[in-house]
Amino acid sequence: MTATPLALTMGDACGIGPEIAAMALARGALPGGFVIGDIAVLRRAAAVVAVADGVSLPVIEIECPADALRLPPRCVPVLPLAGLPRGLAQLPYGRVDARAGAAAAACIRAAVALARRGEVAAIVTAPIHKEALAAAGEPYPGHTELLQAEAAEGGPACPVRMMLANDELKTVLVSIHVSLRRAIEAVTVEGVLETLRIAHASAARWGQPRPRIAVAGLNPHAGEGGLFGDEEQRFIAPAIEAACREGIDARGPFAPDTVFMRARHTPEHPGEFDLVVAMYHDQGLIPVKYLGVERGVNLTLGLPFVRTSPDHGTAFDLAGTGRADPASLIAAGEMARRLSG
Known part of the structure; x- marks a missing residue:
């Protein structure tokens, strides 16, 4: 029991x-x-x-x-x-x-x-x-x-971060429910470094005490050496360097249009990374949700207790019809049990 x-x-x-x-x-x-x-x-x-x-x-x-x-x-x-x-x-x-x-x-x-x-x-x-x-x-x-x-x-x-995960991909977000303009402002050395610390510490709960963390850039092609933006050089790369000095296996910044494919883990294609740190909400959530909303789980990292949820919303168009799918909620419950040990 x-x-x-x-x-x-x-x-x-x-x-x-x-x-x-x-x-x-x-x-x-x-x-x-x-x-x-x-x-x-x-x-x-x-x-x-x-x-x-x-x-x-x-x-x-x-x-x-x-x-x-x-x-x-x-x-x-x-x-x-x-x-x-x-x-x-x-x-x-x-x-x-x-x-x-x-x-x-x-x-x-x-x-x-x-x-x-x-x-x-x-x-x-x-x-x-x-x-x-x-x-x-x-x-x-x-x-x-x-x-x-x-x-x-x-x-x-306490500092917390949102993670969306399924059996193929895990992403952790630097910023969550803010406008895109404010999300860009949240890309600081401190913000990215704190995200890396939380992601690294939390990974031990699911059996990865030293996760390989890929960090997505903010701009197209991760800024292309400053041609498309310099946030990677000013904020993201220094945060990665600081994390590495603390013993965190963080790499990047990588081009955001390819890093999620590189991290995706399937039987045919073992991922290069265990999770991806994304700079803002949609950058990190779209790849996971595209793989199947019914499989995704939302976790809040950094809390003193385990909290999970399905990765979808209230689905007002389905409410009361009996056609809603509980698969993501069930996956969230199963993950909560695993993480709470």
Whole structure:
């Protein structure tokens, strides 16, 4: 039997998060897993799954995470969260709603509290909608920033980075949810070096204590010797040199249009690198997502607990249809188990 429960947050009540959580649990794919959220929302999601899969899916209210370990498989254990906005289960699917954003944020905060107390092995977060989060008055643009703030417990925030990974490619980002203009400004010696440190330290969790890290350039052809930009010479190369002096196996900067192909690992083509540090959000995420959204997992590196999530969003167009695919959430849960050891 699984020794420690696995916390799943329900995500945005108007999106596919509750459905894919119910699907994953119904298929027995996440043993010891339970959902933090609104029980009426999960009952609505279970009804959608029951119609889609042709199975009856019991939703069981639990009082503490450990209760999830004592339940039979193929049910949906839910730890209800007090104080959530009323009427979440009546909200229409596929709409941005401040109440859904507030509930999603509250579930994340509750999951962090459980993780910090050691009551759960790891956190797997279902998708949230950034507009709904903002409508609820949350000052954080996404999961990563909210998790970082909650992990700090009112003290100085620990440095964190987003990583997107599948079985072929891992990328870690220097900047996350900022405009492209601000992302360019974030390419500093300190920013790149801190990313390399976090990536290097985190890799030991998945069995690579000395990962081979490729660093992508910012500009086309990695600046082509300064012809297309000098950020590589001014910031990225010095950060790589500093990392190497600390014993980190970092190489580059490499042309961003080819480095991901060089790092991609397949049975036919062993990758030259174990992960790639990308300079900004889309540079790093597009290659991984192109290989298959259903296989990708989002990890937050640098937190004092394990947190993973699927690499897709709320999919408002699919919510309530029963056609959402839980594969990425299941992959996130499986990776969370592996990393939490």
